[in-house]
Amino acid sequence: MRFVGSVSFSSLEHPTFRAFLNQVGLPCLSRRELSGARLDNRFYEAKSEVEARIRDAMFFQVACNGWKSNKCCSGEDNLVKFGVNLPNGTSVFHKAVMTGGGAVSSKYAEEIMWEAVTGICGSGSQRCVGIVSDKYMTEALRNLEIQYQWMVNISCQVQGFVSLIKDFSKELQLFRTVIENCLKLANFVNNASQVRSSFQKYRMQVLDYTGLLRVPWCRCDCVKDFAPVYAMLEDVLSCARVLQMVILDEACKLICAEDPVAREVSAMVQSEVFWNELEAVYSLMKLIRGMAQDIETERPLIGECLPLWQELKAKVKEWGARFNIAEGQVEKIVEKRFRKNYHPAWSAAFILDPRYLMRDTSGKYLPPFKCLTHEQEKDVDKLITRLASREEAHVALMELMKWRSEGLDPLYAQAVQVKQRDPLTGKMKIANPQGSRLVWETCLSEYKTLGKVAIRLIFLHATSSGFKCNWSCMKWFCIHRNSRAGLERAQKMIFIAAHSKLDKRDLSNEEEKDGELFRMAGCEDDMLNEVFVEAPSV
Incomplete structure (x- = not known):
């Protein structure tokens, strides 16, 4: 039997509630039991499922966010969340790390990031093909990419757009x-x-x-x-x-x-x-914030970065014309931020993703090289050369030339690019998000070297958006930062809550809607309510 709905866990030991359970023939439960053995069981079940899904994936991307606290003036500790993006489009939670109050040094962030990578895949670190992180960790991302050349490490697009307002x-x-x-x-x-x-x-x-x-x-x-x-x-x-x-x-x-x-x-x-x-x-602020919120919700892939920035530039130009604002200075500010955020992988993914193929006058569907600048074309060559093995780099470039001139069969190209209306947002979206990867694995199997680069590149996410801890999570960590047992229990609770939300594709931030409620309740009750959404079967 399963209860419908939920109750506060502090109510479980209330005499009236215990009397009710007894009357309907159900055993009594205690907070100690739920936060002990039952919590451990839920954690190990979720952990085993996550590890199995990562183990089954040929490669993955690490996503981390929270390096800079939302409450930047409060001096509170930051809770950095690490997730894993898999090639099939799903994401799983890995862990949360408390970094302490104030700014985090680039070197320290680099160490934590690499520790997360090795914690996920051990010695097989080449399975991690990249990291996407908050914009504030650009130097750490770049250093790791220099050390491990098979990686593509990028900054979150949400942060890039939001930074424009500050610019x-x-x-x-x-x-x-x-x-x-x-x-x-x-x-x-x-x-x-x-x-x-x-x-x-x-x-x-x-x-x-x-x-x-x-x-x-x-x-x-x-x-x-x-x-x-x-x-x-x-x-x-x-x-x-x-x-x-x-x-x-x-x-x-x-x-x-x-x-x-x-x-x-x-x-x-x-x-x-x-x-x-x-x-x-x-x-202008509404325009930029709106696009940033859409990016955070829809979690675009890196192949979408160039089109997103082109869309922003076009909208800003329309804004300038509407309010009679001189274009020059505004365009310079947008272009400067674009260059700060830009990564060569944007251009390469844009070229290699079949969803962006363009039909030419002969009817062929060819990669959109004409949309790139001369420098961006060079970036495509350099990045593909870097991501291919040293022995296969020249083969990858030859296959890229063939891809540029021959493209994809029109039938398959049209199938990959089919869109349908999202019933929730009303926007037109790609009907089969996994189509691009499947095309490279099947229809384009002749591109043996370029194909390996393509399927490891085009699935990468452009945002670090993922599970967001609410107020109770942060408070629990802060209260028990010096208690090994308390922190371990908090980690388990957060892991279970994150696993449940990611499994349901629920990435909403409950901080705003739950903030006042959490402030009126005890932290342990909040965390338990987060973990045990429904009463367990009895």
């Missing part, structure tokens, strides 16, 4: 001006008691809810993705009519007569230029 805030005067003006406006409205009262009154009248304008809780340059700044801009923009009513209020007029800051804010709110500039900055 704009530093290098584009329009961004700085709008953020400074909104900070001045929000602080004035929130802190001047009479203005604050007027604002709340008119906000209730116009928008049917009250509250103050949200203001960033720390310096803008240390906010991970400028979410607090974005929230502030969104609040100010949504309250445009409210703020104009406040400025015309008699109480505000009296303050303006004596306070120069009030006069400045009043002029700002009545200025059409202020609102146009605010809308421009907010729209």
Whole structure:
């Protein structure tokens, strides 16, 4: 028999609940039992399944994230999560490592990454064909790639896109001006008691809810993705009519007569230029954040990196035309960030993935070399040469030339490129994500050397997105950091929870929706609830 739903584990020992179990003929359970033997059994079952799936894979990619804490001003410890991406498109959890508060040195990160690789595959390290990690570990990734030349180590695309907002805030005067003006406006409205009262009154009248304008809780340059700044801009923009009513209020007029800051804010709110500039900055931030969120959700492969950045550049160009923003400086900022993030594997995967083949005038489906720059074409040659064995490098290049001129049979190319509408998002997606790899293993078996490189390259993920620990996971680790038994139990709990979520393809971050609930409960109960989603069979 299995309970439907769930209860707090602190309730298991409550007399009323025990009496209920006794009445319906079920045995009583204790937290000690669930966090002891039952936890161990669940852990070993999950661990065995994960190890078997990794063992069955010819090769894999390691994904790690969490090197830089979301709460960058709090000094809290970072919990770095390691996962394993398999060629069949699935992912499994490996472990979580606490790195301590503050910045992590590149050398230390490099050691932890390599320790994770060897922990997964032992001496057969060549089975690990790459690592994808948070953007902040670029140097560690590069050093490992230099030492182990069969690896392709890349930075997470989500971080690359999000970093663009920071680039704009530093290098584009329009961004700085709008953020400074909104900070001045929000602080004035929130802190001047009479203005604050007027604002709340008119906000209730116009928008049917009250509250103050949200203001960033720390310096803008240390906010991970400028979410607090974005929230502030969104609040100010949504309250445009409210703020104009406040400025015309008699109480505000009296303050303006004596306070120069009030006069400045009043002029700002009545200025059409202020609102146009605010809308421009907010729209650009929304555009970039939206694409970053899509990337995190859809977890694209590295062959999609070049098309994604081309899409971003096109959207930014449209944004500039819409708001009459000069292209030059904006384009330079985007291009600079693109070059920082760029990896030669992007170009190689784009060329080798059959889903990007393009039909030419003769009807052939050929790799899209014409979409690459001259330097990117060179990158394809260099990367394929590096990934092939020294003895087979020249053969790989010869096969690449043949692939470039002959491509793939139109029938197979069209089959690989078939798309269908995703019922959840409404977007068109490749119907068979594994089609590209299957084509190389079957229809293109004549490319013996290039094929080995292709199937190890095109499955690589472009993001480090994976299981996200909620507040209770972090708190449990922090509380028991000096207890070997406590940390071991926390590792088991996290492993089971991560294994369950990845198995269900549930990569959502529960921190926001569960944060308040977790703060009201004990950490051990939270972790147990995370692990034992349903009551066990009894």
